[in-house]
Amino acid sequence: MGCSCCGDRVAVRPLIRGGSPMARRKGFLQQIAAVHREASRERDRREVANARARAAAEKELEREQQRRNRQRAVDDAEAERRRRAQEREARAVQKAIEAKARAAEVEARRIEREVQARTRERERAEASAERERLRAVREAQQEARRAAADHEAARKEQDRRHAEMMTEHVQDRVYRLEGVLQRRVVGAISAMSLSDSLPGLMALMDTAAEPGTSYEVLADDANRRLLVVVLAPGPTDVVPEHSTYKVRRAGGIAPVNRPDRERRQLYRNYLARLALRALRETFDAVEPGLLDQVWISVDVNAVDPATGQRGRRPMVTSKVDRALMDSINLDAPELDPGACVETVLRSHASRNAYEVEPVAPFTSHELCMFNIPGDQEESFAFDSRTDLLEMRPTDFEYLVRDLFLAMGLRGWHTTSSNDAGVDAVVVDPGEWTGGEVIVQAKRYSKAVERATVHELLGVMGEKHATRAILVTTAWVAPAGRRIIDANPRLQAIEGPELCHLVEQHLGRPVTIRHERIPPHWQTSPATRTSAQDE
Numbered sequence: 419m420g421c422s423c424c425g426d427r428v429a430v431r432p433l434i435r436g437g438s439p440m441a442r443r444k445g446f447l448q449q450i451a452a453v454h455r456e457a458s459r460e461r462d463r464r465e466v467a468n469a470r471a472r473a474a475a476e477k478e479l480e481r482e483q484q485r486r487n488r489q490r491a492v493d494d495a496e497a498e499r500r501r502r503a504q505e506r507e508a509r510a511v512q513k514a515i516e517a518k519a520r521a522a523e524v525e526a527r528r529i530e531r532e533v534q535a536r537t538r539e540r541e542r543a544e545a546s547a548e549r550e551r552l553r554a555v556r557e558a559q560q561e562a563r564r565a566a567a568d569h570e571a572a573r574k575e576q577d578r579r580h581a582e583m584m585t586e587h588v589q590d591r592v593y594r595l596e597g598v599l600q601r602r603v604v605g606a607i608s609a610m611s612l613s614d615s616l617p618g619l620m621a622l623m624d625t626a627a628e629p630g631t632s633y634e635v636l637a638d639d640a641n642r643r644l645l646v647v648v649l650a651p652g653p654t655d656v657v658p659e660h661s662t663y664k665v666r667r668a669g670g671i672a673p674v675n676r677p678d679r680e681r682r683q684l685y686r687n688y689l690a691r692l693a694l695r696a697l698r699e700t701f702d703a704v705e706p707g708l709l710d711q712v713w714i715s716v717d718v719n720a721v722d723p724a725t726g727q728r729g730r731r732p733m734v735t736s737k738v739d740r741a742l743m744d745s746i747n748l749d750a751p752e753l754d755p756g757a758c759v760e761t762v763l764r765s766h767a768s769r770n771a772y773e774v775e776p777v778a779p780f781t782s783h784e785l786c787m788f789n790i791p792g793d794q795e796e797s798f799a800f801d802s803r804t805d806l807l808e809m810r811p812t813d814f815e816y817l818v819r820d821l822f823l824a825m826g827l828r829g830w831h832t833t834s835s836n837d838a839g840v841d842a843v844v845v846d847p848g849e850w851t852g853g854e855v856i857v858q859a860k861r862y863s864k865a866v867e868r869a870t871v872h873e874l875l876g877v878m879g880e881k882h883a884t885r886a887i888l889v890t891t892a893w894v895a896p897a898g899r900r901i902i903d904a905n906p907r908l909q910a911i912e913g914p915e916l917c918h919l920v921e922q923h924l925g926r927p928v929t930i931r932h933e934r935i936p937p938h939w940q941t942s943p944a945t946r947t948s949a950q951d952e
Contacts, residue, residue: 573669580845581663581671583829588658594628595656595684598691599698599748599755601626607703612644613637619644619703623696629816630655630926631692632804635700636788643711644704645780645788648696650718650733653685653772655820655924670847682772683756689716689771690755693734693763694748701743713737713780719927720774728927731776736765804928806891806916807863815841817920818859818889824923827855840877846884853884862892863932866910871898875908885909889916891930 603626609615616635623633630651637644650656660673661680693716700712716734721727736759746758759765766777806814819830822844829845841859846852858874860866871894878886888894888910894902902908911919913930920928 574665577665577669577671580829581665583831584663584671584673587830588660588662591656591658592684595688595691598628598688599695599753601628602695602699602748604699605703606705608705609708611637612639612642612704612708615704615708619700622703623699624810627810627813628692629813630804633696636785638788641711641787642709643713644700644709645713645715645785646696646700648692648714648716649730650689650692650716652718652720652774652925653681655926656688657681657685657772682770685772686767687755689718689733690759690767692716693736693759693765694746694755697738697743698748701740706740709740711737711739712743715780718774731774732779733768733771733774733776734759734765735777735780736763738763804926806913806928806930807861807932809861811861814861814891815859817924818842818857821920821923822857825919840874843881843883854881856881856883856886858886858888860888860890860892862890865893865895866890866898867895868897868901871901871908871910875901875905878907887911891916892932 603622605622607615607618607622609618616637619635620633627633632649634647634649635644636647657676659676659681661676662674663671664674666672693714696716697712697714701709714734714736715732717730717732719728720731742763746762747753756767760767768775768777806817809817819842823830827844827846829843831843840856842857844855844857846855856874856878858870860870866888871888874886874888877883885907886909888902888908890910891913893912894910899910902910913932917928917930920926
């Protein structure tokens with residue numbers, strides 16, 4: 419139970435039961451008194467213990483304060499000692515700095531003296547070098563003037579040779595136009611019928627055909643006559659636009675335009691010579707008992723102004739008997755081919771052949787009398803495009819030559835046959851990319867292998883050429899293409915691009931009929947056309 423005076427809880431023994439109430443009350447009071455006495459004694463003991471604890475805490479606090487005071491005194495003494503040490507160190511550092519400053523000042527004065535001495539020496543050396551430089555400049559200027567004079571003389575000589583070479587090239591083309599009749603072939607064909615003689619006749623005429631020309635022949639066995647169609651190149655393909663080349667005062671060469679009348683006359687006579695040659699070769703090749711008359715049509719591929727479509731336009735048409743042809747001497751130097759065709763053969767000849775103005779063609783009623791061989795139906799369907807794979811090697815080389823000249827390159831020079839496969843060397847007149855260009859033409863039906871490309875790369879290095887161009891009717895194998903991609907100075911013109919360039923620069927529609935088209939050609943318009951033709 420709790421004590422009323424101190425609040426502590428004390429144990430109270432239970433009351434003794436029994437006895438009178440008074441006795442029980444008295445015993446209870448005695449018990450409470452005992453509890454109070456016990457609580458008082460306990461309180462005294464606690465006070466004594468608390469007093470002792472407070473005294474001990476005060477002593478401990480006093481001892482801690484004394485210890486702290488002693489430690490503070492030690493720290494103050496250490497701080498003073500450190501301060502004095504720092505002052506001594508600062509004084510030493512200051513002295514060292516002053517000593518270094520004095521040494522640096524001495525060194526600076528020494529360096530200044532050395533710099534002044536070196537400056538004077540350098541000035542003397544620069545003055546000597548300037549005198550030497552001025553002397554070298556004067557000598558270089560004199561040498562430059564001499565080199566410029568030599569270079570100018572060499573340039574003029576080079577331009578003169580270039581002009582002579584280009585003039586010679588143009589004259590060679592004119593000579594080829596005038597020598598068409600002299601290059602005709604003579605041969606006899608043995609056949610049982612006129613139709614049987616057609617393959618041999620075509621082969622004979624193709625062996626020496628003029629560059630860019632092709633032939634088509636139809637037979638009329640009943641009337642003993644042949645229809646010969648000569649597909650001739652256009653006027654700009656065979657007649658040189660320029661007559662000569664001259665050296666300009668400012669440098670380089672300049673072409674001299676051929677008179678318009680001369681160009682028209684050259685092309686008129688060229689078509690007449692083609693007609694006379696085809697007639698003579700046909701009559702000479704076929705036996706008189708099989709052939710009495712030849713119908714001839716010299717056609718040119720051109721755009722019809724009325725329709726805008728490209729097609730064949732007849733320039734010369736004629737019907738010639740054997741006896742009339744035998745009366746003409748084609749080897750006479752006085753022979754005028756144009757007058758012979760128009761007056762002697764009484765042909766229908768274009769009045770303006772240079773502008774590709776056509777004459778009236780043979781009528782379909784007349785042509786229906788001729789038999790078209792089954793294996794030549796596509797050819798006689800008048801597909802005007804030339805298959806580059808069927809061209810003779812010399813014709814293909816002439817085509818590539820005319821293409822590069824039309825693209826602005828100059829000085830086509832054919833190399834020897836054993837010159838590592840190089841067909842020609844041309845000159846690019848460009849100011850930055852100009853120089854000698856090696857050309858190699860490959861009329862292939864299969865891929866150009868890596869060895870050919872590698873060989874061309876080696877020849878380009880040996881000849882110190884600016885570029886090398888591989889022209890092919892096929893394509894470059896992947897290994898060769900990697901060599902070309904790794905060498906910017908190498909260029910390949912494959913089949914589709916070649917067809918596009920020929921039509922763009924020469925105006926001649928051509929095609930390439932391969933049995934197998936490589937995958938990377940499938941997107942080319944020119945190749946899609948060729949594939950459809952197959």
